[in-house]
Amino acid sequence: MSKHNENYQIFCQKHDAPCCRRCVTETHNDCKEIDVIDDVIRNVKSSNAFLDIEQMLAELSENLQRIRKDRQENIKSLMKNRATIEKEVQQTRSLINNHLDKLQESLIKELYAAAEKESSKIKNVISSIQEKEKKISESQTNFDRIKQHASNLQSFLALKHIQRDVTNNEKFLESLIKEENMTMYLCLGKTKNLLRFYLPRRRIWEPL
Incomplete structure (x- = not known):
């Protein structure tokens, strides 16, 4: 109508x-x-236009179904890939944690070894200082005796001997001061070098 x-x-x-x-x-x-x-x-139902429309509708329906199924498969694939990537991220994090644990253990071990080595050197220096202190104390005692009881010749000869000892002890003292500064520099430098060696050069996934 x-x-x-x-x-x-x-x-x-x-x-x-x-x-x-x-x-x-x-x-x-x-x-x-x-x-x-x-x-x-x-005769419209047998006309080309009618048949063409029928075929076009069938093709549209088929194409829409194919695209819908394809998108559904896309969702399944997306979920599968997400699960795979999530698992890889967890595995990578585990590798990183294990590497950091080993790195920490190695750094601490080397740090303790370096500290022990320097400590041993310092103890040897302390022993040398104590020996020098003992000799200087003896020289002071002898010097007091010379002042009180020695002749001029004895005092002169003793003075020359003590002067040589004092000069040697001053050089020893200067070397101690330089060595003290150098030791502090070495202690700090070794620690920094350990970090520089491990952190920039080694990748997270590389074994120690």
Whole structure:
């Protein structure tokens, strides 16, 4: 039924629309290509247009189903990849943690070894200092005795001997001061070098 609630009677080729009598009068009065509706719809179900539309609908349905299934497979693949990547991240973190544990253990071990080595050197220096202190104390005692009891010749000879000892002890003291500064530098430097050796050069996943 048309919008005028009448049966269709003609078909307007220009507007590609069926029309009733009133439609023709109102809007299609000037249209030239007008056919009787019965002639147009005769054998419509076997027409090429009808068959083409049927085939197009089937193809559209098939394509939509294929795309839908493809997107569903995409979701499955996405979830599978997510699980795989998540597992790899966890494994990588485990490797990193294990490496950091080994790195810490190795650094601490080398740090303790370096500290023990330097401590041994310092103890040897302390022993040498104590020996020097003992000799200087003896020299002071002898010097006091010379002041009180020795002759001028004895005092002169003893003075020369003590001067040589004092000069040697001053050189020893200077070497101790330099060595003390150097020891502190070496202790700090070795620790920094250990970190520089492990952190920049070794990758996280490389074994120790």
